[in-house]
Amino acid sequence: MIDTNAENGAETSATEAAPGEAAERDAFAVIEALNAENSELKDRVLRTLAEMENLRRRTEREVADAKTYGVTSFARDMLSVVDNLARALEHLPEEARKNADPHLQSMIEGVELTARDLEAVLGRHGVRKLDPKGQRFDPNFHQAIFEAPDETVPAGTVSQVVQSGWTIGDRVLRPAMVGVSKGGPKAAPKGEPPAASGK
Structure with missing residues (x-):
């Protein structure tokens, strides 16, 4: 005779073990899903932080550029005033300056002072005059309008x-x-002394 109680006990333990293993597999699956979601969220946070840092740097650079170059149009317009004052002073013969009556001498000094002040004000806003005479021609800063032997x-x-x-x-x-x-x-070439003339 077969012991049915032993068979029933074996089946019961097998059925009891199966639900425990299934629960354990489910728990591992949930943990894996949570780990994957955690990794994804961590990656998103790191990317967002990097984007925010890049945005901060770009904004700082744009603010600095706006501060430095914001007066560009105005400064370019003021250059014609500087040029006109310089031309007025250049076209005045030296003899006329020396022999000018006190009123005219005062006006000449006023124009000179205005020209210097205007250059100083432009300088305070980062606008600088180029004085390239005697320097090597640089197409980035100079525009050649003629060649002279x-x-x-x-x-x-x-x-x-x-x-x-x-x-x-x-x-x-x-x-x-x-x-x-x-x-x-x-x-x-740069760093070497200029070649001496043979004459």
């Missing part, structure tokens, strides 16, 4: 400034209009 300086040297150039911050506001020498000795 001059064997006393290396070829490619700014020999004459027709109109002053200006920068704002590290940008060119207006390139200097210059005459460039040609026919002289070749310019030495």
